[in-house]
Amino acid sequence: MVYNRRPNNDSRKRFEFFMKNTLQALIAQAVEALRADGTLPPDADPAIQIERTRDPSHGDLACNVAMLLAKPAKTKPRDLAEKIVAALPADANVTRVEIAGPGFINFFLSQDAFHAVIPQILEAGEAYGHSTVGNDQRVQVEFVSANPTGPLHVGHGRGAAYGAAVADLLAAAGFAVHREYYVNDAGRQMDILAASVWLRYLELAGEELAFPANGYKGDYVWDIAATLHREHGDRFRHPWATISAELPADEPQGGDKELYIDALIARARDLLGEDEYRFVFDSGLNHILDDIRDDLAQFGIAYEEWFSERSLTESGAVDKALQRLKDSGHTYEKEGALWFRSADFGDEKDRVLVRDNGQTTYFASDIAYHMDKLERGFDRVIDVWGADHHGYVPRVRAALKALGDNPEKLDVLLVQFAILYRGGEKLQMSTRSGEFVTLRQLRKEVGSDAARFFYVMRKCEQHMDFDLDLAKSESKDNPIYYIQYAHARVCSALRKLEEKGWQYEQGKALQQLGLLTTDHELSLLTSLSRYPEVIEAAALAHEPHQLCHYLRELANDFHTYYNEHKILVDDAPLRNARLALSLATRQVIANGLGLLGVSAPESM
RNA sequence: GCGCCCGUAGCUCAGCUGGAUAGAGUAUCGGUCUCCGACACCGAAGGUCACAGGUUCGAAUCCUGUCGGGCGCGCCA
Numbered sequence: 001m002v003y004n005r006r007p008n009n010d011s012r013k014r015f016e017f018f019m020k021n022t023l024q025a026l027i028a029q030a031v032e033a034l035r036a037d038g039t040l041p042p043d044a045d046p047a048i049q050i051e052r053t054r055d056p057s058h059g060d061l062a063c064n065v066a067m068l069l070a071k072p073a074k075t076k077p078r079d080l081a082e083k084i085v086a087a088l089p090a091d092a093n094v095t096r097v098e099i100a101g102p103g104f105i106n107f108f109l110s111q112d113a114f115h116a117v118i119p120q121i122l123e124a125g126e127a128y129g130h131s132t133v134g135n136d137q138r139v140q141v142e143f144v145s146a147n148p149t150g151p152l153h154v155g156h157g158r159g160a161a162y163g164a165a166v167a168d169l170l171a172a173a174g175f176a177v178h179r180e181y182y183v184n185d186a187g188r189q190m191d192i193l194a195a196s197v198w199l200r201y202l203e204l205a206g207e208e209l210a211f212p213a214n215g216y217k218g219d220y221v222w223d224i225a226a227t228l229h230r231e232h233g234d235r236f237r238h239p240w241a242t243i244s245a246e247l248p249a250d251e252p253q254g255g256d257k258e259l260y261i262d263a264l265i266a267r268a269r270d271l272l273g274e275d276e277y278r279f280v281f282d283s284g285l286n287h288i289l290d291d292i293r294d295d296l297a298q299f300g301i302a303y304e305e306w307f308s309e310r311s312l313t314e315s316g317a318v319d320k321a322l323q324r325l326k327d328s329g330h331t332y333e334k335e336g337a338l339w340f341r342s343a344d345f346g347d348e349k350d351r352v353l354v355r356d357n358g359q360t361t362y363f364a365s366d367i368a369y370h371m372d373k374l375e376r377g378f379d380r381v382i383d384v385w386g387a388d389h390h391g392y393v394p395r396v397r398a399a400l401k402a403l404g405d406n407p408e409k410l411d412v413l414l415v416q417f418a419i420l421y422r423g424g425e426k427l428q429m430s431t432r433s434g435e436f437v438t439l440r441q442l443r444k445e446v447g448s449d450a451a452r453f454f455y456v457m458r459k460c461e462q463h464m465d466f467d468l469d470l471a472k473s474e475s476k477d478n479p480i481y482y483i484q485y486a487h488a489r490v491c492s493a494l495r496k497l498e499e500k501g502w503q504y505e506q507g508k509a510l511q512q513l514g515l516l517t518t519d520h521e522l523s524l525l526t527s528l529s530r531y532p533e534v535i536e537a538a539a540l541a542h543e544p545h546q547l548c549h550y551l552r553e554l555a556n557d558f559h560t561y562y563n564e565h566k567i568l569v570d571d572a573p574l575r576n577a578r579l580a581l582s583l584a585t586r587q588v589i590a591n592g593l594g595l596l597g598v599s600a601p602e603s604m
Numbered sequence: 605g606c607g608c609c610c611g612u613a614g615c616u617c618a619g620c621u622g623g624a625u626a627g628a629g630u631a632u633c634g635g636u637c638u639c640c641g642a643c644a645c646c647g648a649a650g651g652u653c654a655c656a657g658g659u660u661c662g663a664a665u666c667c668u669g670u671c672g673g674g675c676g677c678g679c680c681a
Contacts, residue, residue: 047621055624064623067661077661101624102661147681189681258680337679348607348677355679362681390608391676414609416674458617461609463674465616470630474643477630485643496640537620549618549628556628556645563636563645604643 019061019093019113020050026094027063027105030087039083040073052530059098059106060526066103077103114525115513121528121584122506129535129591134175140373141167142307143384144296145182148288149193150218152295152439155386158464159415160439161455161597163384164301165544166413168595173539178378179303182369185285186310187362191265192216193288194281198268200225201236201280202243209240213251214261224287228280236280238271295440299448300597312368318360321368321403322353330402340367345398367399374405382542387414387461413542418455418466427468446471452597453480456544479552483589484601486555490586491602493567493579500568502575504583509576516577520561524581527557531588535595544596551592558585 027048034040046068053062066081073080081099088097096108121128143163146156164179171177184190196215200222203209211217228236247263249255269277293306312318322338325331330341336356340363343350353364373381385392393412400407420427420437427437442451450471457479458464476482497504516525530550538546567578590600 049621051620051623053624054627058624062624067623070661104624149681184681187681335679339679352679357679359679361679366681387609388675389681392681393608416609462617463610467616470616476644478643479629481643482629485641489641489644493640500640533620541620545618546620552628559644560646562640563642566640568640603641 019109022091022093023050023061023063023107024048026088026091027065027084029089030084031065031069033087034083039075039080040069044069044072052526053106058100058104059096059108061107061109063105063107064103066099066105070103081105111514111517111522114522114529115516117525117529118513118580118584119510121587122510122580125587126591126594128587129532130172130174131532131536132174133536133540134170134173136174136176137379138178138377139170139175139380139382140178140180140376140378141170141382141384142180142182142373143167144292144301145184146292147184147189148285148292149189149216150288151220152292154420154437154439154442154466155417157299157439157442157451158418158455158460159384159386160296160299160301161452162413162415162460162544165452165456165547165596166382166384166539166542168597169535169539169542169544169547172535172595175380175539178305180305180307181303182307182309183289184309184362185289186313186365188262188265190281190285192261193221193284194277195261195265195268196221197224197228197284198236198272198280201228202238202240204229205234205237207237207240209244210250210252212257212261212264214257220288220291221284224284227287228283236272236276243267243271295443299439299443300452307369309365309369312365312372313360317368317372318364321371322360322364324371324403325353325367325399328402328404340395340399340402342395342398342402345401347394347398351395363395363399366396367403370396370400370410371403371405374400374409379409381410383410383412385412385414387416390414411542413460415460416463418464420466420468422468442468449484449598450478450480453548456596457548459543459545479548480598481604482559483551483555483593484599484604486558487586487589487593487600488602488604489558489562490582493582497568497579502568502572504579505576506580508573509580512573512577513580514577515574516581518565520557520564521578521581524554524557524561524585527554528584528588531592547592547596551589554585554588554592558582558589 027050031040031044031046031048035042035044046065048063048065050061050063053059066084067077070077070080075083078099081103085097085099085105093110093113094107095110098106098108100106124130141163143166144152144156144160146152152160167177167179192214193216195212196217199209199211199215203211204222204225215221243264247267248259250260251257268280272280289306296303322331325340330344331353332339332341337352338354339350340353341350351363352361353367354360370381383396393414396412397407397410400410420442446454446468454466454471455464470478471480472478474481476485494504516522527550531554534546534550538544565578567575567582569575569578586600593600
């Protein structure tokens with residue numbers, strides 16, 4: 001991905017729509033003048049906001065400063081607006097200033113002010129829309145982090161698409177982004193996977209046995225077991241009679257499936273020995289992790305780091321975190337377990353760090369992990385979690401507080417599940433039965449582009465209906481198709497240009513931008529100039545859906561324009577100007593889709 | 605029961621740190637190809653912003669309460 005490549009510092013900032021800054025400066029001068037003559041009190045120093053108007057009759061840009069200052073000035077907003085306008089210095093790009101509504105100051109801009117965006121885009125290329133607001137702050141974005149106990153399913157897919165888009169947006173906004181996957185390669189769930197693999201292996205080796213109720217029953221477990229059996233024969237084989245001797249009853253026999261699987265794991269460790277057990281364990285872990293890596297890579301997602309939970313135990317980081325909590329007096333022992341006084345730091349209740357059997361909990365590792373993140377010097381840490389984990393947020397914050405770290409550095413972004421629909425019917429999904437729609441299956445069905453786009457089209461905390469038929473459809477109903485088609489249309493026009501034996505001459509084209517005067521052209525130019533603002537807003541708010549909506553609107557502006565005006569006209573200067581506008585549009589669409597991990601095809 | 609998230613057009617969703625007449629898409633109805641890909645464009649119609657109060661120049665947006673939906677409340681991860 002190209003989005004970590006940063007353009008030159010000196011060339012970045014100016015891609016923002018310069019008129020906003022210009023008007024801000026003009027208003028500031030006017031306010032200063034009114035302070036000097038006593039119209040405004042000396043301490044009047046408002047945040048001057050310039051916003052884009054929704055209605056063209058309100059001009060191009062508007063300022064609400066008169067309404068903000070009306071009270072301190074003890075003047076009616078409209079009267080104050082008049083005085084501000086009277087004190088406003090002239091500017092060549094501003095053709096008209098009006099006062100409207102409750103006291104808005106509306107600015108009408110010259111066409112030249114809009115044309116300027118074309119050379120900006122064409123010169124900046126892939127970097128158009130990048131900014132420096134992030135100021136090279138180091139941000140770590142942790143996302144997906146699914147347990148490697150099975151393939152990624154469609155729930156993980158949304159977190160993947162969302163996390164990747166947020167990371168890429170932040171990079172474009174000038175943050176130094178570190179993408180990370182936290183690999184839960186320790187803990188009970190992984191032991192259950194290891195036991196499941198081992199039992200399937202034993203079945204392949206010829207043992208007749210009862211598979212545990214709580215084991216992983218997916219077909220991929222058979223695959224792992226088959227590899228193990230093929231490569232190692234009977235190396236890990238033990239008679240089922242020996243294994244099952246004196247184990248507690250499993251659920252179907254009226255026992256507790258949790259107790260049973262734990263006893264089975266203990267038996268496996270005992271019979272295999274720690275090294276051989278670890279071998280079986282790792283064969284499962286590595287197989288699934290490879291699958292996840294491959295799956296995400298094909299989904300266009302790359303990480304800077306895959307962080308191992310086990311490494312936290314092995315490096316002593318977990319012990320260190322526990323020791324710090326103990327030393328600071330935030331723990332106590334009860335019923336043989338070590339508890340953290342998280343309720344003292346905003347959590348609902350206290351939490352266990354070390355179980356009475358001596359094992360540390362997942363929470364203990366997670367404290368160590370977050371401590372490690374902050375020790376690595378990140379200015380901000382973002383966790384993307386499934387919304388069903390929201391109850392977990394207060395305890396992690398509590399731990400950071402107790403450790404004396406700043407919990408404000410942590411943002412937890414919760415992603416709701418997506419519900420898939422096909423043929424108007426809701427697809428049932430259940431991880432329990434081992435029958436679920438995997439991310440792989442989804443990608444295969446609708447393609448990576450549509451999946452990436454659909455996943456981030458909605459606000460992350462919004463429940464989402466994912467319409468598979470729509471994602472596959474090849475028409476304007478499908479937003480991804482619609483946007484990509486706008487890009488392809490420009491490419492098509494360029495091919496046509498070549499067929500006609502004409503050439504696009506950019507140097508000349510940029511001299512002819514004054515010929516772009518129609519409403520459609522100006523509105524397209526306005527949309528193009530908004531792009532950097534959209535990227536900045538979407539990045540800071542962690543809301544890629546803003547970019548999705550923008551791209552659809554931009555595509556609409558282009559299609560409308562394209563339908564209404566011929567690009568490849570005989571008049572060469574006009575043709576060049578229109579091609580320049582089209583190429584700028586193509587660039588912005590490609591940039592925007594790129595940030596979302598979606599391709600921009602030249603034809604489709 | 606407690607906590608978090610959500611409630612905007614028939615449906616799926618936007619609505620920028622409170623700002624001007626609440627917007628798109630889709631569905632419905634009606635237009636547009638001798639012309640760069642109609643894989644497209646245009647128009648019409650469609651809303652008590654769940655409900656009730658409050659804050660102020662101004663509230664879909666902020667606060668409180670009620671109703672409705674989702675999720676979470678393990679010595680699981």
